[in-house]
Amino acid sequence: MIVKRSVRCMRILAAVENHYWLAVCRKYAVPLNVALPHTSAISVWTVQITTVARKVRNLLTSMFNNFSIGLLSDGDPCAQDLAVGEGGFSLTRFYFDKETRRCREFAYQGIKGNANNFLSLEDCELVCPVLPNPCRLGEPLMNALKEPIICGGEDSCINGYWCHVGGSPETTNCCPGKLNPCGFGEPLIGTDDERVLCTGRQKVDSCPRGHYCHVGASALTTVCCPKKNIDSCDQPVDQGTGGEDLPRWFFDRKQNRCAPFNYGGIGGNENNFISQTTCNEACPVYRNYCPHGIPLVEGNQVTPCGIDRGCPDGFICHMSTEFNVSVCCQDPVDFCSAPRDPGPCTNFETRYGYNPSTDTCVEYQYGGCDGTLNNFHSLQRCTEICCKEYRRKL
Structure with a gap:
């Protein structure tokens, strides 16, 4: 049996009562050689399924999945x-649910049915008037008229739902779960088993150690989130999800400046x-002027140094060829011999610190906040700073 593939037809699939398949196509084509197609001004295919023997059942299944056959x-x-x-097949199709105004998947059996039958979710949503679904998981809460409830405020959604604040009232709905x-x-x-809300003014973080204030689009999403054991300024820009369009600033390490x-x-x-101000402050x-730590700052100004201007005790003059500046940096002789302090936080991760007794860098667990400058992300960096270039002269 020969199957000649054709230009794809209008992608709506169904069948008529007399078991004849009909498809509206752009060009004349022969889907199977078991029957000649009936041609007219709109080029309609006709294949009498009842004349096909059982032995081509698998071939038909393949054909139905590869050809777009529809009904006017x-x-x-x-x-x-x-x-x-009917027909005993199990073909993945999509239909429009009038009550929820959503396109949903179903298993089509291959024969009869109706025109509410689409090959893909995209086709269904293109043809039918679907409601936007702002929820990341599941469907928004509906009222008695099967319309999404428009919410607003902390107590506008029932238990088990949270208020998604969208870009318009139509996308501000109660979504399932807890965001x-x-x-x-x-x-x-x-202590009340509720999430700790925080202030949106990041100049003074209202969250305890080990957490930072995540500033969302509403009070419900402005909460204390755990900090990573990576400096916030070293983290890559992350636009997140949620469908909002909130103006923010991040520190661009490549440009060494804050960017929107x-x-x-x-x-x-x-x-x-x-804001740009809070980004610049943080x-x-x-x-990055110093090999490790930050330079000496007096009166919000970096302290410069040079041949005719030295640095105070505990600092040395460092010339940064990358930024073309000479500034006072903390002396590695001091911080390399400081204790390897884990700090008061408990978000432990592996760090490296210098051991002056053995003139080697050793691994230790850092809690994520405070501590001393005898703290390096890699063994290589610790060795470069403390063992080679600036190691303590015992």
């Missing part, structure tokens, strides 16, 4: 009820600031 209908396919049809705005870990829970971006409102990371341009 006088009615609106989106207004028709679901019809799974996790944090891009890493879970929001901090207070648009934040989606959910997820993201700590390199996310509500990630000053001079933060």
Whole structure:
């Protein structure tokens, strides 16, 4: 049996009562050689399925999956009820659910049915008037008229739903579950078993150690999220998810400056600031002037140094060829011999510190905040700073 593939037809699939398949195509074509197609001004295929022997059943299944065969209908396919049809096949199709105004998947049996039958979700949503679904998981909460409830405020959704604040009232709906705005870990829970809300003014972080204030699109998404054991200024820009378009700032390490971006409102990371001022305060341009740590700052100005201007005790004059500056940096002779302090936080990760007794760098566990400058992300960096160039002269 020979199957001649044709130009794809209008992608609506159904069948008529007398078991004849009909398809509207752009060009004349022969889908099977078991019957000649009936041609007219609109080029309609006709294949009498009842004349096909059982031995070509598998071939038909392949044909139905590879050919787009449809039925001309006088009615609106989106207004028709679901019809799974007959025939014993199990073909993945999509139909428009009038009550929820969503396109849903179903298993089509291959024969009969109706025009509310689409090969893909994209086709269905293109033809039928679907409602936008702002929820990341599941469907928005509906009212008695099967319309999504428009929410607003903390108590506008029932238990088990949260208010997704979209770009318009139509996309501000109650979504199932409890939103996790944090891009890493879970929001901090207070003594009342509720999430700890924080202030959106990042100049003074209202969250306890080990957490930072994630500033979302509403009070419900402005919560205390766990910090990563990576400096916020060293984290890559993360636009997040959520469908919002919030103006934010991040520190661009390549450009060594703060730059604007648009934040989606959910997820993201700590390199996310509500203004250029707060970004500059958290990630000053001079933060990479020194090989380790930050330079001496007096009166909000970096202390320069040179041949005719030295540095105070505990600092040495360092020339940065990358940034073309000479500044006072903390003396490795001091911080390399400082204790390998894990700090008060408990988000432990492996760091490296210098051991002056053995003139080697050793591994230790750092809690994620405070501590001393005898703290390096890699063994190589610790060795370069403390063992080779600046090691303590015992």
